Amino acid sequence: MTSPQARREALAGTLFALPALALMLALLIAPLAALILLSLTDYRLGAVALRFVGFAHYAELFGDEVFRRALRNTLLYVALVLPGAVFGGLGLALLLRARRRSRPFYEVAYFLPVTATLVAMATVWQFMLHPALGPVSALLRGLGLGHVDLLNDPELALLTLALIGLWQLLGFNMVLFLAGLSAIPRELYEAAALDGARSGIDRFLRVTWPMLGPTTMFVTITSTITAFKVFDTVVVLTRGGPMGATETLLYVLYLEGFQYFRTGYAAAMTVVLLGFLVLLSLLQARTIERRVHYA
């Protein structure tokens, strides 16, 4: 290991990795350590002294009605978005796969919401859903559903946000599924046909669905994480209302940490959130590794 080439390599490698390592220490490792320490104290922004409180914040968290409601809302939101995002994306990809000439048009149409600034588009949705001036409300009145105010109805507000979330996510998932579909070798379909898979449903169940396994897994986890982090639409459209019906985890975290400045408590909340996200991301990282390898 002491050949000149090996020494040269070790020196160059260390130098190349150094800036990234420094950034990692400053932006990842140190903040994480500080976060865990903060979560054990009663620190508030601007406070002079701070007191060690152990796991009191964590205990408080699980009794906190606001946090529990935010957790419930977030999980409900994920449950509302996920089926449409995964199966909708898959269905669209299956329909679009066979289209040659019209494919670019549909790709653009479905992918546009992914690229567009969500905050700006949320203001458009707000206008579209305006009870008096919005075309969606007029449409619902025309269908005989009477006067509906989707964003101010505690029963409907979260569902409305979920539909907007789905609107934003669908094209993304469709493109992932299209990539997954194009990676399935044609011979498999021929082989399945020889084996007696005649109908489209047969071919789907025997070839497409099993071969899409990794893609479906990846899309499901990615969509879960995206939905779990719902924030922009809450800020723009409901601010957690009406009556807390759309208070989600990130929104509550934002309020505690950066509006009420209950830093220690917000730190504990972040650590719990990180736990959720690490769990999901560990699953995701495994699927990315596979995807990047075989892409």
Added chain:
Amino acid sequence: MRRRLLPLLLSHAVLMAGAVAMLAPFAWMLLTSIRPAEEVFAAVFNPIPGRFAGAENYGQAWREGNLPRAMLNGVIVCAGILGVQLLAAIPAAYALARLRFPGRGVIFGLVLFGLCVPIQVPALPLYLALAEARLLDSYFALMAPFFLTVFGIFLFRQFFRTYPQEVLDAARLDGMGEFEIVWRLAAPAALPAIAAFSVFSVVAHWNDLYWPLIVITSREMATPPLGILAFRDAETGGNYGALMAGAALVTAPLVLAFLLARRAFLRGITLTGLR
């Protein structure tokens, strides 16, 4: 032939219905942005405005909304973030992929761990540190947390691993140093990956709300999402025509870029769901 016509029509019908729902907000945004205020308030749902009011609506959004400044800030922040990301990530990724050096395994482990950590996690300590350093409400505050891109390092490393060893050996025999190899051989070869990553990075940071909402308080430092949010909240009279014009202005750069470079965007944004 007739057996195939019906499924074809059906699939187009489904795809088209979905496309209409997807595009409806964009169409309504553009139509309202050229609609005079009196028509908006009369809740007239004619697709075509009775009078063209685009000039006044876009004019109002451009002059009163602080949007030009917000969009300029968006360009500066996105460029600054991407520049540092590439400068730090490319050599690190090359080192992780092709060079043997002490600590390589640990660093790669940290990269994998970092993939699980979104900005919301280090946000609180980073905010406190920036507040302590009196750096809140600045370009630096907007950019700094994103200088590190573990995802970029991960992606480029995958790419560099497939770079032919013979080329590297030949370059070394020719007396090329590792620094030259990274920037003159490996990085140009990784251009497709760099382009895809750049799209991903710019889209993410142009559209980001969470972090700018935390660190920015002044009107001058607003990013595009903050600019549109402030414009909406200031519009107490509720001139939706101008607000829609503002929304169109803020979304236009990325949407136009997407229409011009569809393939690059599809590749870049779907690289990952890690946003």
